[in-house]
Amino acid sequence: MLAALAVIGVARFLQQRQDFENATARSYQVEIVARNRLAEGENPAAARTTISSQQSQRQFLRNDIDDETRDTALLVGAGLIAGLTGAALLFSGLIASMRRPLEDLVEASGRLASGDLETRVKVGGLSETAKLGAAFNEMAEELQRRAGERDQLDRMKDEFVLTASHELRSPLTSVQGFAELLMLEREMLTPKQGETLEVILDNTRHLVRLINDLLDLARSDAGRLTIRPVPTEVAGLVEEAARTMRAQVDARGQSLSLEVEPGLPEVEADPDRIRQVLVNLLTNANEYCQERASIRVTARRAGADVEIEVIDDGPGIPTEQLEHIFERFTRGNAGETQRVGGTGLGLAISTSLIELHGGTIEAESTLGVGSTFRFRLPGTARDRVGLS
Amino acid sequence: MARILVGDDSETILLLLRTRLEMEGHEVETAGDGQEVIDAVHRAIAPPDLLLLDAMMPRKSGIDALRELRGGGIEVPVLIVSAHTGAGDENGERAELGIAGYVAKPIDFEDLFAKIAELTG
Numbered sequence: 382m383l384a385a386l387a388v389i390g391v392a393r394f395l396q397q398r399q400d401f402e403n404a405t406a407r408s409y410q411v412e413i414v415a416r417n418r419l420a421e422g423e424n425p426a427a428a429r430t431t432i433s434s435q436q437s438q439r440q441f442l443r444n445d446i447d448d449e450t451r452d453t454a455l456l457v458g459a460g461l462i463a464g465l466t467g468a469a470l471l472f473s474g475l476i477a478s479m480r481r482p483l484e485d486l487v488e489a490s491g492r493l494a495s496g497d498l499e500t501r502v503k504v505g506g507l508s509e510t511a512k513l514g515a516a517f518n519e520m521a522e523e524l525q526r527r528a529g530e531r532d533q534l535d536r537m538k539d540e541f542v543l544t545a546s547h548e549l550r551s552p553l554t555s556v557q558g559f560a561e562l563l564m565l566e567r568e569m570l571t572p573k574q575g576e577t578l579e580v581i582l583d584n585t586r587h588l589v590r591l592i593n594d595l596l597d598l599a600r601s602d603a604g605r606l607t608i609r610p611v612p613t614e615v616a617g618l619v620e621e622a623a624r625t626m627r628a629q630v631d632a633r634g635q636s637l638s639l640e641v642e643p644g645l646p647e648v649e650a651d652p653d654r655i656r657q658v659l660v661n662l663l664t665n666a667n668e669y670c671q672e673r674a675s676i677r678v679t680a681r682r683a684g685a686d687v688e689i690e691v692i693d694d695g696p697g698i699p700t701e702q703l704e705h706i707f708e709r710f711t712r713g714n715a716g717e718t719q720r721v722g723g724t725g726l727g728l729a730i731s732t733s734l735i736e737l738h739g740g741t742i743e744a745e746s747t748l749g750v751g752s753t754f755r756f757r758l759p760g761t762a763r764d765r766v767g768l769s
Numbered sequence: 770m771a772r773i774l775v776g777d778d779s780e781t782i783l784l785l786l787r788t789r790l791e792m793e794g795h796e797v798e799t800a801g802d803g804q805e806v807i808d809a810v811h812r813a814i815a816p817p818d819l820l821l822l823d824a825m826m827p828r829k830s831g832i833d834a835l836r837e838l839r840g841g842g843i844e845v846p847v848l849i850v851s852a853h854t855g856a857g858d859e860n861g862e863r864a865e866l867g868i869a870g871y872v873a874k875p876i877d878f879e880d881l882f883a884k885i886a887e888l889t890g
Contacts (some may be wrong), residue, residue, distance in 0.1 A: 407817065548850040551779055558785040565792075589875055632794070699779040 387448065387460025394453035401446040407441070408435045461667075473508075482510035486517055498525040535603060536658070546592050553592070557758040559584045587724075601733040608651035608737045612761045615639045615680045615687050618652055623678065624658035627665060627726035633672045637663070640679040648687050648758040654734045655758070658742075661727040662691040662754045671693030683759045690753055697748040706731045706744055770890035772819040776806040776834065776849065778826045786821065789878055791847040795885070803829025812881040819858055821872075824862045835866050846888040848872055848881075 385684055427459065485502050492500040500521055502515040560581045567575050573626035594701065600606040630637045648655075659678070666676045670693050677692045709729035735742045735756050746752040773795050775786050783799045790797045797816065800806040803826050810816055820838075822831030835847055845868045862868065870884050 498859070547852040550874045551782065554852075555781040555785060556777070557875045558789070558878075562785070562788060585875075 385637055387457050389562055390453050390456040390460075394449055397449050398446065401442055401449075405439055408439045411435050414736050423679050427699060479510055482506040482514055486510075486513060489517060489521075492523055493524070493630055498528055503624055539599060539603050539605070542596060546596045547556055549592055551591075553585060553589055557582065557589065559583060563695050591724045591726075594724045594730055597730045597733075598726055599731065606737065608734065609651045610651050610738065612647040613650045614650050614654070614757075615645050615689065618650075618655050618659065619678050619680055619689070622656050622663060625656075625660055626663045629664070630676065631668050633667065633674075634671075635667065635670060636671060636675045638677050639676070642679075642681045645680060645687055646685070646760040649761050650738055650758055651734075655738075658756065659689070659691070659730040661731045664726065666693040666695065666752075669693075678733075683757060686757045687760060688755060688757050690755045692751065692753045694751040696753055697750055698744070699745040699748060703744060703746055707742070770796065771885060772796045772798070773819045773821055773885070774798050774809055774813075775821045776800045776802065776803065776816040776826065776831055777823040778849060779786055779823075784824075786876075790885075793882055793885075802826045802827065803831060803834030803837075806831070806834045810843060816843055816845050818845065819885060820845055822847060822849055824849050824851040832862060832866070835868070839866055848888070849883060850876070867886060 412432050412435040415428040415435070417431070419428035473562055482502070482505065489500045489502045498521065501518045502514045504511050504518065506514075525750040560578055563570070563578055564582065567578070570578065597606060619641055623637055627639065663676065663678070666674070670676065674695050677690075679690045679692065681688055707728045708726040718728055733743055735758075738758055740756055740758045742754070744752065745755050770793070773790055775783060775790070775797060776799075777786065778801055780801075781800075787797045798809060798813075800809050806820070806822060807829075810820075820835070822835060824831050826834075826852075831842050831849060835849075844867075848870050849866070849868050850872045852874045855874060871887050872881055872884070
C-alpha cells in the first residue's frame with residue numbers, strides 16, 4: 382500500500398516540478414521585460430520593483446519545490462523499504478511453509494532407506510509439498526506391501542526346503558541303512574552284487590550331501606545359518622575330520638598327514654561346523670587329486686589367530702577357475718577321473734561358515750604342483766580383547 | 770547289552786534300527802509314536818536302559834513324549850533322532866529334558882553304537 386502511495390507521490394511530484402519550471406520560466410520573462418524597460422529608462426522605479434518581486438517569487442518557488450523534492454524522496458525511500466520488507470516477509474513465509482514439510486520428507490526418506498517401512502509423513506503445507514508428501518506415503522505403502530509379500534515368499538521357500546529335506550531324509554535313511562546292512566554281509570554276495578551295492582551306497586551318500594548342502598545354503602540365504610561357538614581345540618577337530626575321511630583317502634591310495642603345531646591357542650568355533658569345512662576341503666582334495674596323491678593338513682599360530690591349511694600335490698586349479706572357486710555351483714574339471722561327486726556347494730558353504738566365525742578363507746594353486754586351501758579362525762584371546 | 774526302546778513312525782526305519790541294534794546284541798522294543806512310547810515304558814516291569822526317539826512323530830512327538838515321561842519321574846538316558854542337520858536343541862530343550870545326544874538322519878551307525886555304549890556301558 383505504501384508502495385502505491387509512493388507511486389502517487391512521485392506522479393504528483395513530477396506534475397509539481399513541471400508547474401515549478403513553467404512558473405520559473407514565466408517569472409524570468411516578466412523580469413526580462415522589466416529589465417528592458419529599465420534599460421530604456423522607462424519608469425525605472427516600477428521596473429526595479431517588478432525585478433525584485435520576480436526574484437523573490439522565484440526564490441519562494443525554489444524553496445517550495447526543494448521541500449517537495451525532499452518529501453517525495455522520503456516517500457519513495459519509505460515505499461521502497463516497505464516494498465522490500467513486504468517481499469521479504471512474503472518469501473520467508475513461503476520458504477517456511479515449504480521448508481518444514483521438505484525437512485520431514487528428507488528425514489522420512491532416510492528412515493525408509495534404513496528399512497523402517499512403517500514411515501509416513503504428515504501431509505500438509507503448500508499444495509506442492511502436500512502432493513509430494515502424499516506421493517511419498519503412497520510409495521512407502523507400496524514398498525511395505527511388497528516387502529510383506531517377499532517375506533512371505535521367503536518363509537514359504539524356507540519352509541519348503543526344510544520340509545523337502547526332512548521328507549527326503551527319511552526314505553534315504555532306509556535306503557542307506559539297508560544297503561549298509563547288505564554290505565555287512567558282503568562275503569555272501571557275488572562280486573557283481575557287491576559292486577552294485579557300492580554304486581547304490583555311493584549315490585545315496587551323494588544325495589545326502591546334496592540335501593545337506595542345499596539346506597545349509599537355503600539357511601545361509603535366509604541369514605539363518607547359525608553357529609554355536611565355544612572354545613575349541615584345533616588339534617581334536619583336525620583329527621576327527623581326518624578320521625572321517627580315512628576310508629575314502631585309503632580307497633584311492635592317497636596319504637593324509639597332519640601337522641598341528643604344539644601349544645596352539647584355542648579358537649572360538651562351532652566344532653561341528655569347522656569339522657564340516659575341513660571335511661569339505663579334504664573331500665575336494667580326495668576327489669580332485671590323482672591316486673596316491675599326498676594330502677596334508679597343517680595348523681599353526683598366526684598372531685592371535687589359528688591358520689589351518691589343506692595342501693595337496695594334485696593337478697592344481699587353472700587361474701580362471703580359481704577366481705570363482707568359492708562361488709556356488711562352481712565345480713572343477715574332473716578330467717579323466719569321472720568319480721568326482723561334489724555338489725558344487727561345498728566351498729560356498731564353507732565360506733559362509735568361516736565368515737560367520739569372523740575368519741577368512743582363500744585358495745592358492747599352481748598347475749601341476751598342487752593346491753592349498755587356507756582358513757583362519759580367531760583365537761579366544763582376541764575375542765576377550767575385543768570385549769574389554 | 771542294553772535294553773533299548775525305539776520310537777519312530779516309519780516301519781522300515783524301525784526294522785532297520787531293530788536289525789542293526791540286535792546284531793550288536795541289544796534287546797529292542799519298538800513303538801510307532803510318542804503315545805506308544807509312553808505306554809511301552811509304563812507297561813514294562815523295569816524301564817528300558819535307553820530311549821531312542823524320533824523327534825517328529827504323528828499324534829505325539831518324541832519331544833512331547835519325553836516331556837511327559839520326565840514329568841512322571843522317568844530318568845532313563847535319551848537319544849533323539851532328528852531329520853534335521855546341525856542336529857537338534859533348536860528350542861533349548863536339551864538341558865530341560867536331559868537329552869543325552871542327537872542322532873542325525875541318515876544314521877551313522879558307528880557313531881550311534883559309540884553313543885549307546887557310552888550311555889549304557
